[in-house]
Amino acid sequence: MNVQLSNKKEAIFESTLKLVKEHGFHGTPMSQIATHANVATGTIYHYFSSKDELIVELFKYCRLKMGEHVFKIDKGFSYKERFFHIWNSLLEYYADHQDVFSFFEQFYSSPYSELVKNKEITEDFNADKMMRFFEEGIANKEIRNITFYSFISAFIGTLTFLVRSNQYGLYQADEKDRSDLIEIIWNGVKNQ
Amino acid sequence: MNVQLSNKKEAIFESTLKLVKEHGFHGTPMSQIATHANVATGTIYHYFSSKDELIVELFKYCRLKMGEHVFKIDKGFSYKERFFHIWNSLLEYYADHQDVFSFFEQFYSSPYSELVKNKEITEDFNADKMMRFFEEGIANKEIRNITFYSFISAFIGTLTFLVRSNQYGLYQADEKDRSDLIEIIWNGVKNQ
DNA sequence: TGCAACCGAATGAACGTTCAGTTGTCAAAT
DNA sequence: ATTTGACAACTGAACGTTCATTCGGTTGCA
CATH class of the missing domain: 1.10.10.60 (Homeodomain-like)
Structure with a gap:
């Protein structure tokens, strides 16, 4: 693209x-x-031929940009280090791009998301990369025997909720909150 | 009400x-x-005086109904049992009321949520109950020393993401996924 | 008899989209 | 070096539709 x-x-x-x-x-x-x-x-x-197309194109553009930021991680780090790094990168990205986060939230929860569902969802490099990261963890016995969707729910779900709380003005998460949360998830998904 | x-x-x-x-x-x-x-x-x-009022009233109505379902738990259960029960009740409620879940998602991510922010958020009995449940866990050393928002992010965030994946048609979570997830969270937040 | 519940056509404003026209650019022709 | 022509980029007023809201009137109950 x-x-x-x-x-x-x-x-x-x-x-x-x-x-x-x-x-x-x-x-x-x-x-x-x-x-x-x-x-x-x-x-x-x-x-853009229509407002719908503008919205969908903007979505794809943001998704791409986000992926570029989140997954630029050097090889040579341990699995756990990369696990933490990806999570923190994503959190950081959303903190720095609140409008993107808000746009995603609205997009996914609206009928617009239908427009990307069938064709385009397979072009979601971010999902692909997360999937491969998950499978690597399974193969190397870094994480225990759960499905990808349990894994991703724990990984992304917590993060999303935290960002949303921030944005909603309910709470300003500090460094300890963030490290607590990623610890919670890591301890939950790691092997033994 | x-x-x-x-x-x-x-x-x-x-x-x-x-x-x-x-x-x-x-x-x-x-x-x-x-x-x-x-x-x-x-x-x-x-x-209703306007479409906005209809939406906001519907939101408050659904929130109340949901709370009635989720928190009807008998005394006498252990903390861990109640922890699991509340999570599963909420998951069950959303599975049975997908339109309510979808409505909530759209509502929270839209400017409508601004209309409930200041006054009404304090009238959110569900948030109050979760807060008290959390504080009980802290007081009795059932859960470790984290903030409410780390706790709730792990608790609600994962659940929300799982339901969303279901609804989005990406994945149909089965019983094992559900028990895996709640185990992940419990293991993460419980004391030691 | 009075009032709340209810009806649905009419109103007017908001908004997505169109289109006839203007401007800017650059390569080919002179 | 200058002119020409053609096409892409760009403009914003105008159009037509959609939709929230209104309102004058009807129904049914206490």
Whole structure:
């Protein structure tokens, strides 16, 4: 996939992220996105055939960007170290890109996600990488005999909830909370 | 809060749940809710002053109903038993009420949740009960020294992710997955 | 008889999308 | 070196639809 974007297209993406976080999908009209991006309404339709396509393309773009950040880990680390690293990278990414997190949350819980379900879900490199990371752990007896979905529920679910609590303003997690949580998960999934 | 609803009001609630699960908030017009509930459009406005109020009232109604189901646990069980029971009850409730789960997900990730944030969040009996359950565990040294939000992230986060995966059609969790997961969490949070 | 419950067509605003036109760019032709 | 032409990038007013909300009227019960 091409990650090099024109200025205008990038501005449209950024504006959409910001406005969707604040007002939701249906609360942000195309006209508002255009204004915020310093672009004419029609220009958006030069890049995207519809609002739906804009949303879906933005989703795929963010997913790719996120994956690039999270999985850039050097070889040579132990399994446990990589386990901790991936979790912390993802947490860090969401902390630094709250609009992306909010966009993902809204996207997954909306009917938009249907549009990516069949074809595209198999193109989810992040899911693939997590799957391979899981299988490596199983093969090397690093983690105990559970399914991928138990593994991923513990791994991603806790993280998602923590970020959501932060964003919701309920709680500001500190370093100890984070290390407690990843310890909880690691102790739960590791072998013996 | 009054949980006794008129027939029409209940029908409106049920229709909203069903349609929102299928088409999302902005994808379900008031007229469609009315039709599905065998009611005139105007009737909805007899019960609710606006669509926003309908959504927020429905949220509070569902939250209450869910709490009634999840926390009906007899005294006399051990802490660990209650820990497992609450988790499984919640999972069961969401499995039996997928539209409620989907509604919650959409609600929390949308700007609607802002409408409940300040005043109403303190009226969340479920959060209160979980908090007290947590504090009991701390006081009796059943669980180790972590914050409530680490605790709840592990407890609810995993569950939410598992239900979401189910709903999304990625995976159908079986009994072993469920018991694996709750074991992972319990082992992670229990004392020593 | 009065009032709450209920009805559904009408209203008006909001919004996604279109389109006729303008601007900028760059390579080929002169 | 300058002109030409063609096409992509871009503009924003206008269109048509959709939808939340209103309201004048009807029904049924106490």
